[in-house]
Amino acid sequence: MFEPSTAIANLLTAVASSPATADSVRLTTARAADFEHPAAAQLTGIALDPASRDAADRFLDTYWSDEQRQRDALTTASTDRDVIIGSGFHAAVYAATRVLAGHRRPLVLERDSRVGGTFAMTSRPVFWLNSRNRPGGPGLAGDQTANLNYLPGAPIQAANVSAAEYQTNTDMAFVIRLTLAQYADVVPNATVISVGEYESDDYYGDGMPVDISGGRSLSAARIIDARGLGDQAGENLTNGTTIMSFTQFMQQMSEAWPLRGLRRVAVVGGGDAGKCAVESLLGIAPQPLMAAAGLDWVRRIDWYAADLPTDCEQWQATIRGRYQAIGRHLRADRSGAGRLAVINRRASIVDLPGTALIDGTGYDLVVLCTGAREPVIQGLGDISGTDFHTVPGVGAVARKYLQQPVYRVGPHAQLPFTSLERAEGIAAEPGNSVAMFRLGSKTAALAATLPSPADS
């Protein structure tokens, strides 16, 4: 029987009692029998109505920013409670599975003010996910009956928040945030700076000292390190105006008039982030709040990406379905020129006043999508100080630090492809190495099988 947490119960009451949003909850009563529990029906109604979803998002931000609640959460982080670093997809998977397996609600520490990880980098939708929106349970890519965006234990699944073929980043973020509200205590603006040694060899109860921004600290019995893919590589090159990181650009895309003054733009890097940035510039990403072709129109996009096809035919033959629309823009127009050109070269960028230069060409904006680097936490080194943690029947699900009860989960664990994943062709698509469908069940298996910290 699903029992809403205080946060979810208060959210439902707030949305249902406001005249502006009450309809979203009321309309789902006609479909109540289609849901596992009444809260799932109500949350689905809220997710499907933009005004209600916005109100729910704001409710959660306010709930998590309450200082007294944050202080209480930090002081009750005792020795039988897991502490999770990061508030993304894997934090949500771990928290939900853990609580449903009968353990205490974990404490989640998030460095950003907005909870939800990579998919929550903006509060308005700015990119499409690359796995199709389908109902049902988890499974591998290629399985037409599987829901690749499945979050085990979530109060509602991503498939409940839209009918679009591909969902937006904020659709997924909403599910992650609801899951954390249900199954975890969350403290935003809490950057984990360092993790010390635990004091006793045979009993985790004495805890590891954890230092957090703002001069705060706590003692953790066990840490789940879900820091995610990390910070943008090349951030030292950005100036926030003519040279931006992918995250900075996406944040600009979520504001009014994001393309103002941009005629010639370069995108550097050909991974998922580069593809999503190019879609935004071409106008085939989710529609921004205020943008009109009559006012702002990017005339030319040069895409510096070493391994991408340069023409439409090659693109259509080799690039996955989700990104096919980009390929059409690689065709030359009647004048023989195209709006988009893929340039198979590495770009060296020179930052000049008001413009950025690549190989002598001036750009109004260069968007850096050149991968990620791990955020530093003192006391938690790189993967060389870890070993695989395996679960019988599943295989490697995380990496455990050799000297501390700390487990790396998600993409940050860098788990190699299994022989099944190779045989199924999943390893052939590089983006799959970090995909939710691949790693979510591994994090869930860890959460379901670790003993209570006090019993370890």
Ligand SMILES: Cc1cc2nc3c(=O)[nH]c(=O)nc-3n(C[C@H](O)[C@H](O)[C@H](O)COP(=O)(O)OP(=O)(O)OC[C@H]3O[C@@H](n4cnc5c(N)ncnc54)[C@H](O)[C@@H]3O)c2cc1C
């Ligand atoms: C453009 C783009 C599109 C993508 N599309 C898809 C897709 O369609 N399907 C898919 O499966 N995957 C996709 N991914 C990959 C997916 O986003 C990641 O695999 C997933 O978000 C990882 O989840 P996570 O919980 O490990 O990390 P994240 O979601 O990155 O969350 C980690 C959190 O940890 C926080 N953090 C870091 N350091 C600290 C610290 N010291 N203290 C406290 N908090 C900290 C960060 O602020 C962040 O909020 C995409 C990625 C990108 C960039």
